[in-house]
Amino acid sequence: MRLNTNFLLVLTFTITMAPALRAQTLGEYWDTAEEEAKYYKIVEIPIPEDAAIEAGSFEVLPDDRLAIGTRRGDILLVEGAFDQFPQPTYKRFASGLDEVMGMSFKDGAFYITQQTEVTKVTDEDGDGLADHFRTLSDAWGFRNYHEFAFGSKLDPEGNIWVALCLSKSYQSDEPFRGWCVKVTPDGKTIPVCSGIRSPGGIGPNEHGVMFYAESQGPWNGSCSLKVLQPGGFMGHPASFRWYDLAENLDKPTVQPNTRSRLLTERKRVKELVPYAVVFPYIKMGRSISGFMVDRTGGKFGPFENQIFVGDFSLSVVMRATTEQINGVWQGACYPFREGLATGLLACQFTPRGDLIVGGTNRGWPVRGPREFAIQRLDWTGIVPFEIKQINALPDGFRVTFTKPVDPTIASKNDCYRLSTFTHVYQQGYGSPEVDQTTPVVTEAIVAQDGMSVRLKIDGLVQGHVHEFDLAPIRSAEGGKLVHVNAYYTLNEIP
């Protein structure tokens, strides 16, 4: 096409640097979706055209139906969601509830957590519609819409653990805002711990210990998975005012100092529980949400018994592993799959070993373009070459891979780029990464089977996130890692 130059705009140049801060962006993509798709494909679970299904929780029923609890207050029962090529049918079981952010099914009854309460929901006349809604606990105060309540599935004793968001996510204006409480099968409510800010999900880790997902904000430099240790303090002191209502617990005698470090304050405030797995901001999500452990027995690929966690803002799924060192929980997180269609709130493994994810993108900035979606990650059966997990050792780390590595490359020290940082532990919102150091790998010992490498490291820093960049590593077949990064939070050195 020919363009007439008369027509081009010739205008003044008034270039100046933009002085104002850009609105918070959702950051760069990992740019790994194309490669990820070879191993985990995204399958759409179609939603009826006239339905708005904003999933907040999932459950699998004994008859292999999928149950969805939604932000709009429905419980939907879905037949066919697990089929290879899903053409599901949806039935509304209950409606009119208040943000269903937790759901279990046991002995014919649903146990749901909504903003107001934990409720047992049953269909007693057998017509396929819920007819009894029994309040098990509404012991917490609720006067602000942002006081979200995230409930676990039933634990082995039949309890539901509920993580209660702060008022407006900053203060604790009402009883038990910023607490975790445990609701027993007979409706008793037992305070577990204080210090929560804004939870996004709750459930057991791969060792069966109850964890929750915390968001970046005051006293939280970044998102993290934390252990809900009874009597513990999760880091945000606004909730201290309700210890009078918790007869079973003692109020911490020391308040944390702001503009400090978690490691420093841990020593002062003995109840402060170190954040087990820190998800560096933007690099690893921006609002981590619902998570679930892969108990599929290998049907979902090589990550059995690992935690899979979604992110609301970035519409990604990540992995995490935890271990207890010197009595303290810590572990690592790893990128897994990006490019989901909406903001993820919940995930659920299916009986076939696929991972259902879903949510909505309303209200906050979200990368996923759709208002709501239910999708499924299916393993294609091809094993990706990935960092499977990282474990702490007294003198370094063991990095385990999903496939044998090329031993020549993997035994070179300079194939492992390590750096560390921590966050400022402070009352202000979030934190930059601070106190950076660069540890040195002094020896890389490849295991005989090539599946793992033992790294001897000079310069481990307790309390820091250790960031791994393993870009040069190749598999024995010469393949590149799908994701080259992983992040280990070293609360304790074994």
Added chain:
Amino acid sequence: MNRIFIVALLVLTTCIAQREFVRRGLAQSPSQPSLTERLLAESSDSLAAQARQRGDGVRGAILFSTQSLACTKCHAQAAEDLLGPDLNQALAKLKDKEIVEAILQPSKVISKGFESVKILTLGGRVVTGRIVRQDDETIALRELSDANRLIEIATDDIQRLAKDTVSAMPTKLADQLADRQQFLDLVKYLMDIAQAGAMPEIEGTTKVATETLEPRLYGRVLLDRFGCVNCHHDDAEATAAQNLVPAKQAPRLTSAASRIDPGYLRRFIADPQHVKPGTSMPEMMGHLSDDDREAASTAITRYLVSLAAEPFHRDDVDAESAARGRELFHSVGCVACHSPRDDQGAETMSESSVTLGDLSQKYSVAGLSTFLEHPHSVRPSGRMPDMKLTHWEAIDLANYLAGGAASQIESSPIRADPSWIEQGRKWFAKLGCAECHVVDNAATLDQHRELAMHLPALSQLDTDRGCLSDGSGNWPRYDLDDSERDAIRAALADVGTTLDDRDQIVLTMKTFRCYRCHRRDDLGGVSDQRDSFFHTTNENLGPQGRIPPSLTGVGGKLRPKWMREVLVAGRSIRPYVKTRMPQYGADNVAHLVELFASVDPKPMVEISETSDPKETRKTGHQLVGRGGLNCIACHTFQHKPAQTMPAVDLTEMAERLHKEWFFQYMVSPQLISPGTVMPSFWPGGKAIRKEILDGDPNLQVGAIWEYLREGRQARTPQGLQLEPIELLADQGRAVMLRRSYRDIGKRGIGVGYPGGVNLAFDAEQMRLAMIWKGKFADPGGVWRSQGHGTVRPLGTDLIRFSAGPDLDDARQPWIVDEGRPPHHRFTGYHLDEVGRPTWTYRFGEIEIEDYAIDGIDADQPVLKRTVTLKAERRRDNLVFRVASGKRIRAIAEHSFLVGDSLKVRIDPQHQSQIVDDGSDKQLVVPLSLPPGRTTLEVEYRW
């Protein structure tokens, strides 16, 4: 006699055609004069003056593009061959008054070259339209009744041709407008265009390019199509490495005999050109006797059967599925390359199509659907692209294509017999099949490849012999015509030449047949013949809504990341184009991303950077919204389609486009996309909205860009209409919503009863908080955004009751505040058979059930409430509040008027009192509970 009749018919048809062309937007009663009639009654001078004064150019620009007027269907800048002239040219000469007249009385002055004609053909067909091309043999005519259609009529077929004195432009166009103001807006927009002066003439680009590919490049396409390098290795290694399209591989045959009827395989191998005319598979057995040919093809087939894990199985065709498949075949893009089919399944354009052969003889439905769903697993080279079919669509398409008479043929089972298999394997190698086809794995393939070892390299070939000769012999015979042979010769002569980036693009686009849908520079585009198979979901978008976009200069338009996502990850931005952008595989086409970027310059525009992005974004927000240029009148915003049409989503622009291209496009959309319905808001470089940013086009476009850079986080523009949500009781069942309601805490529970009454219960203070009639509620406040609002009761006659629990201790009542009373505990609710709840709660040891149902009493809705209290032990000194209000008075025994309209009746077993609590009056029932159950019944009418 007959002829007179036909001429009369001709006149009549023209009238009907014209009337149909003007679709009536507004119903008009015969007594009311139409808008056109009313406007015609005024003077053109006065209308012109009013338009100049009170017309709104932006609204006019949008009207110009709407489907009801369809102006752009016939008038488009830089478009050729349309029914009407390019207005930038035509309007430049007109005075204001003449613009008014051109709309109201189109036949008064008809632009030269745009007169319409009526043609009567020998066959008795009558066509009316504008002649766009004419030579001694044919006349090309754009039809009046369907402006999309261009028809060619042979001069010999014309019985009569008459000039028409009536303009092709509809006479009552103004009747499509809502009111007089819209007419003034439209005229104002046309004045703005006229004022901009004549635009420079631009080369038209809507038409299909007429250029053909140079032989040296076409020859390379053929060398690839026929897999010549598989036997004649390419000795010019540098050139080979430089060829960016990976060589075409023949289909993998490992499981061929599972998908394909072995009987068909045998016939095809024996005589490929006959069984599937036009196939790129050569005939390999020209030199064999008939017996040997029979033996070889049978043996090879048995060998292939032995490789297949599953035996071939023919399945039944599902007629309903096939009907859906037919629709898919003719709409998603299959027929861009393959021939469309008529009702009987016969191909209608086989000459210009990629051959399919008789698929009903070849495939089973299951075999074909598997192939269609994942074509690259069998044909990894991507020449047959992945059409992004869902599993179910692939099945539908397979049912259509593999169905038909032949699918009923019983296939003779061919079994794998060991001795035959070994023979087949030998033939497979000896005849050269293994040069092209992968059967098992690469290792065995290498063993089998015997021919390539001793055949001459490409550059060494004698181009008059062997495959390129007419004769047959001990070489593969291809179905080639002379021009194809010449092209191959030209390519062979040129084989050592390095291809530049432009050639690589052309070669790639030709190889993958991108040109069937896309035009780029002087090549390609949707052919007139196939035009009618390109559909849209929304006619308002004009040709852009159905024809795949031109790729001329696409590297200067799209960001590489986006381009890659479109090419490799299947991303698409135009949900309204029914033809799908297929996937060819990253290995095959990803190199285009870099090539486009390197060959196509970004437009040369100078852009002024902003010093205050925040302020600029605010202005951009204003411009995009209703008060500015109203982009959201046509464009989708964050997946929410606009009311008129679903034009490309605004919030994905900045992610897709280069800034420079955006600037250029905005100022002159017609220049870049001739025929687009996108109006120019800066005709001739002058802003229509002069009051924003001093009418500086560059600053205005810059502000929009800065705003769009926010992507999906961009603030919702003004005027974007949210669909209202109404939550209503339906099918005789109550509806509930447990959320925040005004004047109730967060533990409100609303109920909409099927009988047209509604209530909200406060599950924190255990009280009936409000009642209203009619529609239930709009949950938008809690279902939108973060959910920080409240549920808004719809309907009428809303009555609120005071805070504080309904049941309390008479002597020591809780001092009411916003909080939760200390001794009340909500225990849930249960629903009756139509979903009406019974609230349950405790007050100390007392268990309370509170159940309300809707009823009709003397045509008025009534709410009947039954409160049941259960006590283990006797409990005195309780009080139950049944209503509260500014005024309460007794109107009969047990009946009270609360406020102005609420009548409350309490059952005769209970006495009630009116209590003044200072601010409100309360209607209460004092209670002493014996052990066991006590029931209180209350009726509310209002």
